[in-house]
């Protein structure tokens with residue numbers, strides 16, 4: 617099926633974006649629509665919605681902000697740390713939103729697994745269902761994310 621010109625424009629924007637090195641698609645050959653569809657399906661199988669995931673990411677980010685640069689215990693098994701890189705970043709969609717250049721890392725003390733995200737990741741996941749392409753600097757792998765941020769996650773049903 618012929619793709620809409622608007623979708624091609626979006627792919628171009630995400631692939632060539634100078635906001636981050638290597639753009640938002642990394643070396644992923646798939647279109648943004650394919651990436652989004654695959655990740656949303658994976659998330660559904662894991663038993664979570666983008667809203668739940670984004671809400672938890674936001675909650676952890678807010679918890680880490682007062683101790684910027686220093687680890688915070690979100691619980692006995694989950695440690696988080698936010699770093700501020702000064703400045704703002706815009707949504708590449710494009711979308712009239714400006715977000716702080718902040719990166720939050722969540723680390724599980726029981727499994728040693730960790731994942732990091734930017735405020736822009738939270739926005740793109742919540743608003744666009746976009747976890748970035750494989751190979752991009754800030755790709756958020758849905759399965760890893762869910763395993764790290766939801767301590768009661770017991771695996772797909």
Ligand SMILES: [Zn+2]
Nearest residue numbers: 707709711743
């Ligand atoms: Zn947006």
